[in-house]
Amino acid sequence: MSHDRSAAPATPRATRITYLVKQLELAVRADMEVMARAHGLTALQYTALTVLQRHPGMSGAQLARRSFVSAQAGSEMIAHLVRKGLISREPHPENRRVLCIGLTEEGRRIVEACEGETSELEGRMLEGVASADVRSLEGLLRTCVRNLGVL
Numbered sequence: 001m002s003h004d005r006s007a008a009p010a011t012p013r014a015t016r017i018t019y020l021v022k023q024l025e026l027a028v029r030a031d032m033e034v035m036a037r038a039h040g041l042t043a044l045q046y047t048a049l050t051v052l053q054r055h056p057g058m059s060g061a062q063l064a065r066r067s068f069v070s071a072q073a074g075s076e077m078i079a080h081l082v083r084k085g086l087i088s089r090e091p092h093p094e095n096r097r098v099l100c101i102g103l104t105e106e107g108r109r110i111v112e113a114c115e116g117e118t119s120e121l122e123g124r125m126l127e128g129v130a131s132a133d134v135r136s137l138e139g140l141l142r143t144c145v146r147n148l149g150v151l
Contacts, residue, residue: 028121035117039110040084044069048077049103049111052087057100059092086110 032043039046048067052058055066064074078101081087086107092098103111126134 024125028125031121032118035114035121039114041110044073045077045081045086046111046114048074048081049086049107052101052103053108053111056102059098060101063101081107 029043032046036043036046041049044067048063051063051066055062058066060074060078061071063078064071067074067077069077078087078089082089084106085104087101088104089099089101092100129137
């Protein structure tokens with residue numbers, strides 16, 4: 001994949017955006033770990049549950065990709081979440097070799113219980129940022145993610 005560098009600034013910035021993104025990720029991850037741990041989960045497990053909330057019926061490989069883990073780590077995480085009774089696997093109606101994953105009632109309950117804490121975290125993160133700027137930030141971040149081939 002070639003990357004067009006023509007949009008890069010001519011002079012270096014004092015702080016790289018990639019550095020700020022990493023700082024933000026680490027801060028968010030730390031708070032999410034605390035929140036998830038209170039519900040008997042890791043932040044990655046919570047992420048997987050929220051992915052399934054939005055996209056029920058995914059395969060294990062799809063869930064791993066969307067949860068930002070390797071296929072092997074995803075498989076282990078899925079097995080753990082099944083044992084905890086938070087997700088279930090059902091054969092795909094057209095391809096019995098593929099298992100579709102979905103939230104159980106308990107899985108839905110935990111995701112809903114975490115919604116307020118996740119909203120509070122985002123609220124703290126975006127405190128003092130105008131609504132229009134939040135929408136702009138979301139659009140810009142989606143573009144950056146898309147440009148790097150993640151979506």
